Amino acid sequence: MWIVPEREIADLMTRDAAFDAVEKVFAAMASKDAYNFPVVREAIGHEDALYGFKGGFDQAGLTLGLKAGGYWPHNLEKRGEINHQSTVFLFDPDTGKAKAMVGGNLLTALRTAAASSVSIKHLARADAKVIGMIGAGHQATFQLRAALEQRSFEKVIGWNFHPEMLPNIEKVATEAGVPFEAVDLPRMIEANVIISITSAFAPSLLADHVSPGTHVACMGTDTIGKQEVEAALLVKADVFTDEVAQSISIGEAQHAIGQGLISEGDVAQLGAVINGTHPGRSSPEQITLFDGTGVGLQDLAVAAAVVDLAIEKGIAIEVDF
Ligand code: NAD
DSSP: OEEEOHHHHHHHOOHHHHHHHHHHHHHHHHTTSEEEOOOEEEEOSSTTOEEEEEEEEETTTTEEEEEEEEEOTTHHHHHSOOSEEEEEEEEOTTTOOEEEEEEOHHHHHHHHHHHHHHHHHHHSOTTOOEEEEEOOSHHHHHHHHHHTTTSOOOEEEEEOSSGGGTHHHHHHHHHTTOOEEEOOGGGGGGOSEEEEOOOOEEEEEOGGGOOTTOEEEEOSOOSTTOEEEOHHHHHHSEEEESOHHHHHHTSTHHHHHHTTSSOGGGEEEHHHHHHTSSOOOOSTTOOEEEEOOOOHHHHHHHHHHHHHHHHHTTOSEEOOO
């Protein structure tokens, strides 16, 4: 069995490699070559933590396993550790034997950023110039860094519930040479692409804050009760997701579905757009919305790529298990 510690991931995984792995696995999910297992996510009644498992099997890539982990909201303030903590476990699909254990923290950020980037590549207008960010926490910086590579953005506008955190994303914009402006939510109307990545339980972005032709990537809602955008926005938009079952139960679509505003059939898989079996954006005025709930297969795909690289570079630790 191989171990790839968290500390090694930064030197092994690139944004490009994460993007490729996620785009491929979304396509495999849509063509039914790969499937996710039902998500387990529990409030454990300790440290206000949410803990769970996301797993799956990719028959095409022969990747089997799960990510175990979750969200510990007090980690940063109490211990200087990031709030998300996770580990990926891979198994040999021929024998069921444990194959690898891989640090999942940085991989989660990279694969989540890759997911919204894949959605921007396939759904945003080619002439998108202004990107709006809602959220300025740990994931937001990764999201913005990856998204800026997808279009020739000329400006970043940002809003955050805790305005003192906005310098986190301003720094990313500045490093990429793109001007940044902190704005009120109604000014999101100026954005051609909007990414929301917060841990909110009430909508920030309203349907009236989004102009025609915009692509919105909702990346923060991954649990029952969380919500970042007004349910009415999902009526105005064409809705895409990584995994329909997750979108309607733990993703942003849970609210629009629950209120009877849209139905399951209104939510399409992004992988179908990648495969060419769904047309995706069909007009410049259309609002597209990607409900990125985060699937186990994304984690397995990036972890499998890391294990191969780590073995190749002699970094992976082999243990007799
Ligand atoms: P973080 O703790 O670093 O940042 C939290 C962000 O949410 C900050 O911008 C904060 O200001 C904002 N926020 C907190 N309370 C809010 C409120 N009441 N209203 C509006 N905004 C509020 O967390 P993070 O690591 O950046 O994660 C952000 C979210 O992304 C979490 O909900 C997490 O579960 C989710 N996430 C999703 C995926 C996925 O695949 N979709 C993957 C990883 C994380």
